[in-house]
Amino acid sequence: xxxxxxxxxxxxxxxxxxxxxxxxxxxxxxARAQAGESAAFRELVSTHQSGIHSLxxxxxxxxxxxxxxxxxxxxxxxRHLSSIESAPHLHAWLRKTVCHRAIDRLxxxxxxxxxxxxxxxxxxxxxxxxDPILERQLRRLIATLAPVPRAVVLLRYQEDLDPPEISAVLxxxxxxxxxxxxxxxxxxxxxxxxxxxxxxxx
Amino acid sequence: xxxxELEQALRGALRPRDPGADFADSVMARLDAERCSSRVPPxxxxxxxxxxYRWSLPAALAACALAAIGLVHWRxxxxxxxxxxxxxxxxxxxxxxxxxxxxxxxxxxxxDEGQLE
Numbered sequence: 001x002x003x004x005x006x007x008x009x010x011x012x013x014x015x016x017x018x019x020x021x022x023x024x025x026x027x028x029x030x031a032r033a034q035a036g037e038s039a040a041f042r043e044l045v046s047t048h049q050s051g052i053h054s055l056x057x058x059x060x061x062x063x064x065x066x067x068x069x070x071x072x073x074x075x076x077x078x079r080h081l082s083s084i085e086s087a088p089h090l091h092a093w094l095r096k097t098v099c100h101r102a103i104d105r106l107x108x109x110x111x112x113x114x115x116x117x118x119x120x121x122x123x124x125x126x127x128x129x130x131d132p133i134l135e136r137q138l139r140r141l142i143a144t145l146a147p148v149p150r151a152v153v154l155l156r157y158q159e160d161l162d163p164p165e166i167s168a169v170l171x172x173x174x175x176x177x178x179x180x181x182x183x184x185x186x187x188x189x190x191x192x193x194x195x196x197x198x199x200x201x202x
Numbered sequence: 203x204x205x206x207e208l209e210q211a212l213r214g215a216l217r218p219r220d221p222g223a224d225f226a227d228s229v230m231a232r233l234d235a236e237r238c239s240s241r242v243p244p245x246x247x248x249x250x251x252x253x254x255y256r257w258s259l260p261a262a263l264a265a266c267a268l269a270a271i272g273l274v275h276w277r278x279x280x281x282x283x284x285x286x287x288x289x290x291x292x293x294x295x296x297x298x299x300x301x302x303x304x305x306x307x308x309x310x311x312x313x314d315e316g317q318l319e
Contacts, residue, residue: 017256038230046228063284067221067228074229075236082249092207135215142216157209 010147026087034081043080045074048091052098058154059102061143065144069105073098095159096169099151106147137195141188148172153188 012148026047031142032040052073073094077084138190142153148170155166167174203211 040235041233042226042230046227049225050218050220053225054216055219057219057221058216067225070221070225071229071232075232078233079248082252131211131214134211138212138215142212153212154216156211158218160213185205185208188212188298189203192203 023087026090030081030084030087030090034084044077049074050093051115052075052094054158055095055098056102057145057158058139058142058158059150060105065105069098069101073101085171092169095155095161099155099169103147103151115165134192139189141191145184145187149180149184152177153184156181 023166026044029040029043029047033044049070053066053070056069056073057063060066060069076097077090077094080093084093142150145153151170152166155161155169156163161169163177167177170177
């Protein structure tokens with residue numbers, strides 16, 4: 001899968017970084033981690049932890065489960081480190097693994113557990129949300145989606161992946177991805193309208 | 203709310219959140235615990251296993267080829283030895299016949315010489 005840019009996040013910020021310098025930094029850390037340097041692997045974890053943990057959290061909805069899944073994914077990465085070819089490959093591998101494992105866990109649950117995602121997500125730093133009520137409502141609605149559509153929506157709007165990239169990550173046909181996206185957006189839109197009584201139109 | 207506004211709101215709602223500074227520590231602690239239990243780091247185990255898998259087929263083929271060559275060589279050696287033993291026996295038999303014939307000829311010559319005298 002071709003990935004031109006990678007969304008990297010540090011503990012201090014969650015900004016999207018597309019610069020060659022950042023890719024080089026991850027590439028360098030990857031090479032050192034593959035050579036057995038533990039500090040370099042820690043750097044890789046720190047670089048990707050926000051995105052991977054957020055994906056796990058929004059897929060599973062339970063903070064403890066998300067923490068465990070995200071850690072499992074990084075431990076698994078350590079085992080498969082020798083097979084990772086590049087920084088974009090690393091990022092794609094992490095997203096793919098966390099999504100598939102989260103879907104498996106959700107399917108293993110007796111029913112889709114709808115949880116208070118706000119409690120799981122914790123408090124947003126003040127001033128970061130444009131419309132806190134709407135954003136909270138959207139997160140709650142996403143948490144009610146079935147596992148696969150939820151993964152599609154998260155990959156599209158959290159990870160900023162295009163439908164072909166989502167299709168590659170989730171190993172499903174492109175038309176299925178587009179269909180999940182369309183149906184999920186329609187559902188979110190209608191539920192948003194019902195809940196808020198807003199005039200939402202196409 | 204237009205499609206664009208909804209998508210914008212979704213992007214805003216789904217900003218990545220940092221799990222906290224202790225997340226990386228927890229991952230490293232789990233790796234250390236695994237390393238202690240297995241002694242050999244999993245990445246190295248995987249690499250060693252991959253190396254083993256990569257060389258096992260060529261090694262098996264090479265061993266089969268060597269065994270086949272050895273078998274053919276041993277059969278050729280055995281056949282040559284048997285042929286040598288058989289040739290030696292034939293040679294000894296030929297020498298013994300020739301020796302008998304020479305003795306007969308010598309006896310005949312001596313008999314003829316005796317009659318002439």
